[in-house]
Amino acid sequence: MDKTKNITPSPFLELLGIKIEEAVYPRCRLTLAWNERLVNPMRTLHGGVISSLVDAALGCALLSKKEVKGIATLELKVNYFKPITGGTIIAEGEIIHRRESITFGQARIYCGENLVALGSATVKIFIDE
Numbered sequence: 001m002d003k004t005k006n007i008t009p010s011p012f013l014e015l016l017g018i019k020i021e022e023a024v025y026p027r028c029r030l031t032l033a034w035n036e037r038l039v040n041p042m043r044t045l046h047g048g049v050i051s052s053l054v055d056a057a058l059g060c061a062l063l064s065k066k067e068v069k070g071i072a073t074l075e076l077k078v079n080y081f082k083p084i085t086g087g088t089i090i091a092e093g094e095i096i097h098r099r100e101s102i103t104f105g106q107a108r109i110y111c112g113e114n115l116v117a118l119g120s121a122t123v124k125i126f127i128d129e
Contacts, residue, residue: 007063013056016049018091020060026095026105028061034086044083050109051078054119057093058105062125070126074102078119084111101125 007023016038022029030053040046055073062068093107101124109117 007060010056012052016052018053018056023060023064025065026061028057028064028091028093030057030060030091030093032089032091034084034088042083044085045089047078047080050080050084050089050117051076051119053089053091053109054078054093054107054117055121057091057107058095058103058121058123061093061095061105062103062123067127068125069128072124072126073121074124075122076119077121078117080117082111082114082116084116087111089116098125101127 007020009020017032017035019031021031032053038046038049055076059071062071090110091107093105095103095105097104103123103125104120105123106118106120108115109119
């Protein structure tokens with residue numbers, strides 16, 4: 001069984017090195033290997049990369065639904081708990097509410113067993129009617 005439902009990674013995800021491991025609505029799992037080119041001046045993973053993981057995990061979960069043809073993030077929030085200085089980063093996203101064309105989801109970001117960030121987003125979906 002294809003666990004990515006034929007989702008093609010965007011050029012931006014490819015640039016960051018983010019891999020789609022599983023995307024079956026309403027969930028998605030992404031991974032990112034440590035990359036020194038993605039650090040901030042403190043030598044920890046840049047917060048923008050973490051927010052991109054949140055956005056991508058929720059977006060891929062939505063795009064795994066056959067009738068969803070497009071998405072637009074309306075709001076994104078990330079709480080950062082611990083800095084990331086190496087290892088494999090995992091994003092686990094889940095859509096937890098949908099009302100017509102507006103959805104809400106949460107994503108947990110892990111490094112190893114440690115929860116390092118928690119994000120949420122409101123996303124508009126465009127459906128093929």
